[in-house]
Amino acid sequence: MPEKSYSPQDIEVKWQSRWDASPELYRADTGADRPKYYVLEMLPYPSGKLHMGHVRNYSIGDALARYMWMRGYDVLHPMGWDSFGMPAENAALKFKKPPAEWTFSNIAAMRSQMKRMGFSYDWEREIATCTPEYYRWNQWFFLKMFERGLVYRKQSKVNWCPECATVLANEQVVDGCCWRHETTKVLLKELEQWFCKTTAYSDELLDDMKQIEAGWPERVLTMQKNWIGRSVGSEVDFGFGEQKIRVFTTRVDTIYGATCVILAPEHPLSASIVADQAQLKAMIDEQARKDPADVEKNGFFTGHYATNPFSGAQVPIWVGNFVLMGYGTGAIMAVPAHDERDFEFCTKYGIPIRAVVRPVDGTLPDPVTEPFGDYGIVENSGEFTGLPSAEARTKMNAFAEAKGFGNAAITYRLKDWGISRQRYWGTPIPMVHCPSCGLVPVPYEQLPVVLPLDVDITGAGESPLKRVPSFVNVACPKCGAAAQRETDTMDTFVDSSWYFYRYTDPQNTEAPFDPAKVAQWFPISQYIGGVEHAILHLIYSRFWTKMMRDIGLITNNEPVRNLFTQGMVIKDGTKMSKSVGNVVDPDEMIAKFGADTCRMYILFAAPPERDLDWRESSVEGLHRFIARVYRFVTRNVERTGGDVTEADRQALRKLHQTLAKITQDFDSRWHFNTSIAGLMELTNELYLLESTMSGTAMQQVLPMLVQMLAPFAPYTCEELWEELGRTGPVFRQSWPIADPELAKEDAIEVPVQVNGKLRGRVRVAIGTGKDELERLALADDKVTPWLEGKQVDKVIVVPDKLINIVVK
């Protein structure tokens, strides 16, 4: 049969329409008792167009999903849309189109792009978070949490992005700026807000990392650990007349060296005791504008003194700009001899320095010239003198507790998650403000509180929902009196905190999901996405899981067993982004080369965890490779029979070596770049052997070649599978098993070194013994000249690997 020329457009359109017509192909939970495998890629925001970051994310996941199908698993591989959020409102302003309309047309566009890429999603499980069928469960969870005190309302200083015109969670503030507007400074605004009590799970979020550390990148865990920021220490009250100033410290063993107390400028006591209020206000204002890069420490004396409860010493009370109100108690004791920051501050203002801890094996200079921050032996500390730091901490905590002026304490950097947003395009918070009953939850049977669709987006002022009387005005569910709905909507990270559970049971109208279905699939076998979600999405998701477990919905502790974070797509030295103008449109790639080429290029150019440098010229290489395979298979399809030849043995050897390699890549590191390189090597070798191979061998080689390539280039491989006269989709065939006997080399070249330098090679049967190898090496023509006049000191022989002759 003559070869066919590779025409990706024809092939891909043909198979896409077949796949579309057969949703059962990708349907999970086939009822078969196959082991379950849940492969999940992070759902996109429907901006309207896939970018290369998505293509990379989904190509990795799809290769894995298809491979796992072939390995006999029942694979759940769903996709959905993180479809609430600001851009829809901005677009509404710009194009005068309702956010819903804009969003759904974007979803349609991106869905068809994904289909065009050939991703094997179970589209029957598709979800969009902006539909009432989905967000009603956000509301349901909100009510459940409200009942348990896990959501609450509180007046507080919150992060406000003027650009978004809404508040942000702490996690969404990056370097003092908005995570979506990197140059917009976040302001602090006093507002009444809804909070989710993430801190109720601080310890669990930290401690349960043990349960997932085997499957998560260390760097993500470290980031979460830092974010939670648990510090174990003590709280101690310094006396101040009738009042007390409570400080938090991790080094209570240094308390005899405390030479002043420093308050955060926002500390309530600051405002009440500072004489010069203008000075205080100036400091607070300066803090609000501060560029966190580096701010010089400064402060001023309040004119008041506090009493150290341990030593009885009177120490001055200062206000300092480096003391954070949001951490610990908002007040510190400064121990300049043993803390770098305190040292800097106290040196600047001439506050005394008193050393109270010495190194275990030495002394400190007097006066202290630099702070000594390590543990050591406590000195000059009354009855605690002579104790090692750790022991002193314990004893001092007990002492403080007994005397009633302090105790051991733990503080966290993690704060409760502010989930209120003064925006329209989000999940309405299901609460009613009644003038007589106060805050009243919407009864479950009235859910969902539907987001009205006929809303005028002006972009000005407060939440657009406030101006929709039909939404706002409501009868109080408790007393029936005229009341008003809450008009804040939920942070979109609420939507993505549990969406992967909904995939297991996406049509459920009675509950967010059937616990039995979740139990089948969870925890997620493999989650794949960008590292930028290391703390936001991934910490919220872990919190949500623990919350759902505690309300009895699920039994798993953690949502994700294995997490893979892929690298960024780089072009011209920076991340592909619209603002830099270096984006490559997947549609153009598809039009030019086809989806298979695009997918293979992105997997070939770099290992998945590393950043990928996009180079158009290399794309052609992958297109050439697929075409080469295509021609080879089509022109050899009908060759059969014939006697076994040496070429056959070589071809089968390479085939099974390649299969072993690819199987191993899938089962360990996912270095698909080397898997694809292996397929190229195999193909190159087959080209050389083609004319001398028998038809019999060809019939063994071709199907396996197609199967091995299928996870990477599904369209081409389905087409070739059909060309081969096989029935059924190629990715439902079982993955072939490499035969080590066939893969075995019968002869190898073992390099011979003299003093570590390569001087020759000996050709031997595999497994040749040490003595024989040594004999051959010492007799080799290429080697003997290097031994002349020298004395052979020793010979190192590593069978099948290398021989090194050491001479003097």
Next chain:
RNA sequence: GCCCGGGUGGCGAAAUCGGCAGACGCAACGGACUUAAAAUCCGUUAUCCUCACGGGUGUGUGGGUUCAAGUCCCACCCCGGGCACCA
């Protein structure tokens, strides 16, 4: 400042356990096919010296361990990311 990655040909990269550095691809060059070009197929391609045989050098820098180091150890430089007054 601290914590993670990374630094290998003209380029993207490979070398999973300390054992032939540069697989595979791109680009370039040569050959075959062609009236010609494209496509395709077959080759060459780290670098320096040599007509060649062959040899020297070479994985950011400097040291070290080892028969043997891209790989391990120590010190440092550069690039990317994260954290950064967290008491």
